[in-house]
Amino acid sequence: MLVTVVGVVGFLQASGVCAQEREEQGKLIGKVSVVGNLILMELDEGALGKENLFDLGGHSLRFTPTRQGYRVENLPLEWDADFGQKITEPHVALHNFSFPFSGKNWDAFTVGVTGSIRFGEPENPPSSGMGPGPAPRDPGGVSIGRFDALSEAAGNLVNTVPAICVFFKPRMSGDRYVKELADRVVVTWDVTEPYGNIQDFTWTRTINRFQAVLHKDGAIDMSYDQLAAKDAIIGVYPVISAEAExxxxxxxxxxHASSAGAHLDVQKLKLSVVGGVLLKVTFETAGPVLPAGDAGVAGIAYRVSFCSHAPAPESAGAAAHADAVWTIRGFAPRNRGNGTATRYVAFGEGVSRAVQTSGNTISMGGILPPPLRGAKQIYVSADASAAGLEEPVAQISAKAVALGGTRNPEVDLSSLKPQDGAFKVVYEAFHYYALPSPRDMSCTVVKGLGDKFDFLAYYSDFRVDNQEAGTPSNGPLGAVGGAVTGIGAKQHGLESYCTPGRFQWGFVQPVYAGSNQMQERSPADAPVGTDHDITFYQKQLAEISADGKMPPYMYAMSQIAHEMGHRWAAFVSAKVGEVTIPLGPVHWARGLQARVAFPYRRPTEASIMGGGVWQDNFDGTYTQLDDDYYVPATGWSYLDLYLMGLISSAEVPDFFILRNLVPANKDANGHPIFKADRTKLTIQDVIAAEGPRLPGVDKSQREFNTGIAIMVQHGDKPNAELIERAEGIRKQWMDYFAITTGHRASMTANPR
Known part of the structure; x- marks a missing residue:
């Protein structure tokens, strides 16, 4: 998986009193030293905030409705052991009464297996993200984006759809039960966290049993019998009426803007409070705001900065000096910038992703960011910027704004009492440590040890606020010997990663030592999973290994090879005649013929970056001999090796891409067969679209160095398990790279 520059713009990272957008200059967040062949990073105190782990086990919460909102009480556990009927579909119809919620009486609702109840359909369902790994949207209840941190997602759910989060944790699976009585309906979950996969934290099922009781009078009880999971969102989310603005x-x-266009000529910034909970920000421009889908949307931005104190005159309005920044940015997915794909997305701490446009206005809204909660007055500034320009084309200087009539809906549920007042919306996010900034991590390493690393991989003895064990990746695309061109991605932002020019790519966050992918092998008693789980290949891989065991750290190799592979792939297109065909845009398309040149473990492998190995049956059908998933770990395709500068264009055999895939059958070995439209491709078609890969194969970099960093919290020492597993991954990564590049390049992992 990959986080592009567009993908991270606007997210906030704590920085003492104030905050920075992740596109800004990285900073030091700890001190580094060398332990054996590993980099040790001890974080500064509070660098990643604090954990807030689930503390309501063996308790019940009661939400009692009043005219002003809900009063909340923490009570001893009340548990109905008679679960009622098991349901297999999310829809539940009520027959004995209508449940009053969010200003309506409901005769039906949906129950999500991930621990929530939804009333009606969402107007703006969040995107599930992209990249390999499971992220299906729950057909019942609420959902969030694949990479959304729970600490932020809890606020982003406000005013999206009427919902109750009983113990909302993405990716859970299991059973749901419903029992309707004369005056209440009981909903019970018996679910597990995901297990066995590369993105999971456990090899076996976990027990998570919780329950909600919806009473005829509108009261809501939530009860927690047994919970292995420690992170989730719990809360009551009625929709706040727009009339309450x-x-x-x-x-x-x-x-004012001049030639940038009337849609960026910001005239006014209007701030309002909706229902005493949401802060709404509206930009009013001189001319109509470009609608989503317009090609001109890509790259433009509207930004508002908040600060709890008056900024210095010379920096008034500067986002770098703000406590929080909300940004509306327009973008088009890579290789799909055809106008119809452009859209607006809002980024920032507490802000909802949804953006509204109407005539000469564009708006976003959300929960007041944590650094500003409790403030009676804040300072607000704003600006607008055009695509490709660093300086704003329109600005509103910082001015004082009095805050009144707002109440923070995020609470400590375990301590609430009815006399604490009524809440129109009320929730708590239970979460692990905040996600670090990749720029902060690279700056900490490079400033401490020097610019000697092409790649950086991070591992930790603590978890971060991500539902997946793996990590996305990004970087400035530095290089030894000059910037690489002809690969569909350009070098950028070296200084923000604190590199004079060498550092190329790295993990976005640390991988937890207790996760599946940091373990040498799966336990002997781990259940056999699907063909996307390493346990599925236990027998096959053991049979072809010299020692009769599954090769070590197979999951870890899938992760590090795939993420570091994004330094070169998969961003290119091919130009066939007058038609440009995207081959990605981020991972090779499923139908791309991407056979591995130097297989890692199995005789037939598809690229670690996606695509497949396809057999042409010469009857309009194609058999998929290996799919586009990166488990078990595979090597690099010929196209990958060309983009890496390790083989010449003449060494890349002709290939093809299959489009409009339609399942047709399976062969005798269980391989899926598809009908598809086949387009022949050559490396010259790629060069026609992107230009030649430079430096060429005769001058390209062949020696690489990865920094394997282990991270601990302030004052802690790395434990033996973290050191042992990181060292095992370090050794295996060097072997993997030599094998899969055909020994045409070498990888060291030397911190000195």
Missing amino acids: KPLSTLSAAK
Whole structure:
């Protein structure tokens, strides 16, 4: 998986009192030293905030409705052991009464297996993200984006759809039960966290039993019998009426855009409070705002900065000096910038991803960011920027805004009492440590040890706020010997990663030592999973190994090889005649013929970056001999090796891409067969679209160095398990790279 520059713009990272957008300069977040062949990073105190782990086991919560909202009480466990009927579909119809919630009486609702109840359909269902790994949207209940941190997602759910989060944790699976009585309906979950996969934290099922009781009078009980999981969102989310919007302040622009266009000529910034909970920000421009789908949307941005204190005159309005920043950014997915794909997305701490446009206005809204909660007055500034320009084309300088009539809906549920007041919306996010900034991590390493690493991989003895054990990746695409061109991605932002030019790519967050992918092998008693789980290949891989065992750290090799492979792939297109065909845009398309040149373990492998190995049956059908998933670990395709600068264009055999795939059958060995439209491709078609890969094969970099960093919290020492597993991955990574490049390049992992 990959996090592109567009994908991380606007997210916030704590920085003492204030915050920075992740596109800004990285900073030091700890101190580094060398332990054996590993980099040890001891984080500064509070660098990743604090954990807030689930603390309601053996308790019940009661939400009692009043005219002003819900009063909340923490009670001893009340548990109905008679679960009722097991349901296999999310839809539940009520027959004995209608449940009053969010200003309506409901005769039906949906129950998500991931621990929530939804009333009605969501207007703006969040994207599930992209990349390998499971991220299906729960057909019942609520859902969030694949990479959304629970600490932020809890606030982003406000005003999206009427919902109750009983113990909402993405990727859970298991059973749901419903029992309707005359005056209440009981919903019970008996579910497990995901297990066995490369993205999981356990090899076996876990027990998670919790229950919700919806009473005829609108009261809600949530009870927690047994919970292995420690992170989730719990709360009550009625939709707040737009009629409850009250204006706070209107700020006028100090500088107007000229040639950038009337849609960026910000005239006013209007702030209002919706229902005493949401802060709404509206930009009013001189001309109509470009609608989503317009090609001109890509790259433009509207940004508002908040600070709890008056900024210095010379930096007034600068986002770098703000406590929080909300950004609306327009973008088009890579290789799909055809106008119809463009859209707006809002980023920032507490802000909802949804963006509204109407005539000359564009708006976003969310929960007041944590650094500003409790403040009676804040300072607000705003700007707008055009695509490709660093300086804003329109600005509103910082002005004081009095906050009134707002109440923070995020609470400590375990300590609430009815006398604490009524809440229109109320929730708590239970989560692990905050996600670090990849720029902060690279700056900490490079400033401490020097610019001697092409790649950086991080491992830790603590978990971060991500539902998956793996990590995305990004980097400035540095290089030894000059920037690489002809691969569909350009070098950028070296200084923000604190590299003079060498550092190329790295993990976005640390991988937890207790996760499946940091373990040498699966336990002997681990259940056999699907063909996307390493246990499925236990017998096959053991039979072809010299020692009769599964090769070590197979999951870890899948992760590090795939992520570091994003340094070169998969961003290119092919130009066939006058038609440009994207081969990605981030991972090779499923139908791309991407046979591995130097297999890692199995005789037939598809690229670690996606694609497949396809057999042409010469009757309009094609058999998939290996799929596009990166488990078990595989090697690099000929196209990958060309983009890496390790083989010449003449060494890349002709290949093809299959489109409009339609399942047809399976062969005698269980391989799926598809009908498809076949387009022949050559490496010259790629060169026609992207230009030649430079430096060429005769001058390309052949010696690489990876920094394997282990991370601990302030004052902690790395435990033996973390050191042993990181060292095992380090050794295996060097072997993997030599094998899969055909020994045409070498990888060291030397911190000195």
